Amino acid sequence: MGAHLGDDGRYYGELRCRWCETHIKQGGRHKPRLYCRGTHRWKTYGMRVVGVFAAILG
Numbered sequence: 001m002g003a004h005l006g007d008d009g010r011y012y013g014e015l016r017c018r019w020c021e022t023h024i025k026q027g028g029r030h031k032p033r034l035y036c037r038g039t040h041r042w043k044t045y046g047m048r049v050v051g052v053f054a055a056i057l058g
């Protein structure tokens with residue numbers, strides 16, 4: 001499990017979406033793909049923002 005960086009500077013293998021854990025084939029990308037779709041990136045980002053406000057407000 002997990003992607004690895006090839007000798008050519010591209011990522012191979014699979015990573016899991018940080019939101020829903022769907023397997024994402026990297027397929028030789030220059031940057032690892034962390035989310036299966038854009039909305040999951042925003043959901044994860046939104047949760048982080050909510051966490052920051054929760055920490056501030058106690």
Ligand SMILES: [Zn+2]
Nearest residue numbers: 017020036040
């Ligand atoms: Zn996802």
